[in-house]
Amino acid sequence: MTCVMSAFSHPTACSSSAEIMSVLFFYTMRYKQLEPENPDNDRFVVSKRLSIVDVATGWLGQGLGVACGMAYTGKYFDTASYRVFCLLGDSESLEGSVWEALAFASHYSLDNLVAIFDVNRLGHGGSLPPEHSIDICQKRCEAFGWNTYVVDGRDVEVLCQVFWQAAQVKKKPTAVIAKTFKGRGVPSKPAFPFLPAVVTDARLQDVATRKACGLALARLGHINDRVVVLDGDTKNSTFSEIFKKEHPERFIECFIAEQNMVSVALGCATHGRTIAFASTFAAFLTRAFDQIRMGTMSQANINLVGSHCGVSVGEDGPSQMALEDLAMFRAVPHCTIFYPSDAVSTEHAVFLAADTKVIRQSASDKVTVIGAGITLPEALAAADDLSKQDISIRVIDPFTVKPLDAATIIASAKATGGRIITVEDHYPEGGIGEAVCAAVSMEPDILVHQLAVSGVPRSGQPSELLDVFGISARHIVVAVKCILMN
Known part of the structure; x- marks a missing residue:
């Protein structure tokens, strides 16, 4: 049996744990494959989603806490014999939630729990800090009261023996610290092409917005020596x-610890000492909401940069798709939300030059379509298709979701018969559509039709996901025709 445990873009991380997975599934674990819901089955938790995994935990170090809940239930509620195995990457173990779970498991003597640390010393953005070594990881686990083994994660015989020994230990959870090699067995030149994580659109320009952001930050660093950049291993x-290369003395690597990264940024920005930009995948900023919320109470001024928004992330999967971030930041007082659609607007955002843009308009426009980010080129493509059918639409790029340029939107709506369609690569709750509805709520005879992501997505080609969730150019064309018929 072949067990594939990766999104398309993470095969090397899987290769480092291949022997661990093989030993667990073919030797150690009690598991009836034809009865996945059998209560006597051992439990397995891993950062990637499998049919045999009960809970999706992403890469954010949430797996061990989930495993603690399973182990606690098995020991104290069910008094069952099943055991719980949790596989963690060494990068994700930098998250504070992992160490909270270590303390919990020790406090409740969860001897039915085994945590396997896959230590390959490579993170998403490069090598991990020297202190994150085998010895240090062992000492930390032991300090938390865990029974700990250090093994060669590629030695099948040793792994079999260690997992057997762990089953004999009482009143202590067990940590297996496995030294592995990332990318073992993978050719240096992949035999298959990798797709980009972010799709750019040639009709706008050839530079991805995230690269434009990096270039703009580096440029800003030359203009102002108070600018500092923090990143969470991304x-x-x-x-x-790019900023790190040009201004290494003002770059802070915070690794996979987003809550701490935001707190450090807040500390750097106190008294106006620095202008702090903290960057990671937008989805991962949701973990730091408490720090962001408290920052507003301190009247702090920091800049948070989130990449990889919406289903257009594609193959990386739902754990890395930011679909709730607009709603989260719209709820933060005194927060300005930039949503650039191309490299030019991204640079403007970095330099804090906010301005709503009407991208396409004419005197004969019938509907106003508002798109942002990846949906803006979809709206423009729809406008091209509709123009061939003698239907003209106005296309607006809001650029800033908060504050929203209500005056421009209302004026455009009135010029197009009171018809607005919003298209966003996010969930509808708290997003652009609701912001527009609020902006026009006091205006009579304006109808807002919202196209947004419904349901939890899965991995896939970006273009396919846009179409599946009804936010592609084809769906915009249909929505325009429907709203005109009604």
Whole structure:
């Protein structure tokens, strides 16, 4: 049996734990494959989603806490014999939630729990800090009261023996610290092409917005020596590595610890000492909402940069798709939300030059379509298709979701018969559509039709996901025709 445990873009991380997975599933764990809901089955928790995994935990270090809940239930509620195994990457173990779970498991003597640390010393954006070594990880686990083994994660025989020994230990959870090699067995030149995590649109320009952000930050760093940039081990994806290369003394690597990253940014920005930009995937900023909320109470001024929004992330999967971030930041007082759609607007956002843009208009426009980010080119493509059918639409890029340029939107709506369609690569709750509805709520005879992501998405090609969730150019064309018929 082949067990695939990765999104399309993370095969090397899986190869480092191949032997661990093989031993668990083919030797150690009690599991009836034909009865996945059998209460006597051992439990398995991993950061990636499998049919045999009960809970999706993403890469954010939530898995061990979930495993603690399963183990606690098995020991104290069910008094059952099943055991719980949790596989963690060494990068995700930098999250504070992992160490909270370690303390919990020790306090409740969860001897039916085994945590396996896959220590390959490589994170998403490069090598991990030297202190994150095998010895240090062992000492930390032991300090939390765990029974701890250090093993070669590629030695099948040793792994079999260690998991057997863990089953004999009483009144203590067990940590298996496995030294592994990321990318073992994978050719240096992949035999299959990788797709980009972010799709750019040639009709706008050839530079991805996240790269434009990195370039703009580096440029801003030359203009103002108070600018500092923090990142959460995503610098090669957010392109904050460009700033690091040009201004290494003002770059702070916070690794996979988003809550701490935001807190450090807040500390750096106190008394106006620095102008702090903290960057990571937008989805991961949701973990730091408490820090962001408290920052507003302190009247702090920091800049948070989130990449990889919406279902257009594609193959990386739902755990890395930001679909709630607009709603979260709209609820933050005194917060300005930029939503750039191309490299030019991204640079403007970095330099704090907010301005609503009417991208396409004519005197004969019948409907106003508002798109942002990846949905803006979809709206423009729909406008091209509709123009061939003698239907003219006005296309608006709001750029700032908060504050929203209500005057421009209302004026455009009145010029197009009171008809507005919003298209967003986010969930509808708390997003652009609701913001527009609120902006026009006191205006008579304005109808807002919302196109947004409904339901929890899965991995897939970006273009396919846009179409599946009804926010592609084709769906915009249909929505325009429907609203005109009604």
